[in-house]
């Protein structure tokens with residue numbers, strides 16, 4: 001039986017973007033906590049070897065460098081990057097796999113990735129998380145205590161660019177300004193679970 005309109009609507013991937021420290025992980029962990037069955041992340045590709053009990057298609061799609069690069073050439077990735085000597089990426093096919101399993105795929109990606117998703121047939125919805133200001137963002141990044149000073153400075157420089165991008169015409173279906181957390185969560189949840197009528 002083909003999915004009903006409301007089901008297929010609920011299965012449209014959701015792209016969550018915004019500067020580092022804006023609160024994406026905070027909002028997403030709440031979403032997964034409230035709706036453990038409804039959402040999912042895609043499984044990334046990697047050229048690194050499996051460790052311990054890791055299985056292909058579970059933690060990662062383990063692949064050779066040649067196969068990875070072929071998929072890059074074919075335009076199969078939304079985003080990919082090299083860390084150390086290994087390549088990692090999020091493929092369009094992996095996002096579709098989540099939908100085929102009946103879950104709404106959440107993509108937590110950066111600006112360049114957002115641009116790529118817009119070029120695909122994924123029919124995604126886009127939410128952009130903004131900090132109330134660069135000053136507040138700085139406080140949160142320092143408060144989080146996970147980044148070294150150079151990393152904070154680098155993240156802030158990039159944040160200005162990302163904030164500008166997110167405000168652009170037609171970029172986001174929803175911009176959530178993450179000032180007061182409960183309010184931001186309400187808006188985010190309403191967007192991600194529109195059928196709940198909260």
Ligand SMILES: Nc1ncnc2c1ncn2[C@@H]1O[C@H](COP(=O)(O)OP(=O)(O)OP(=O)(O)O)[C@@H](O)[C@H]1O
Pocket residue numbers: 018019020021022023024025026027140141143144178179180181182184
């Ligand atoms: N509304 C809020 N009010 C105050 N602090 C917040 C709020 N939202 C998030 N924070 C805090 O700000 C810090 C950054 O949030 P978080 O790690 O969720 O950002 P992020 O966008 O996921 O960053 P990254 O892209 O680097 O992973 C965390 O310490 C978090 O607890």
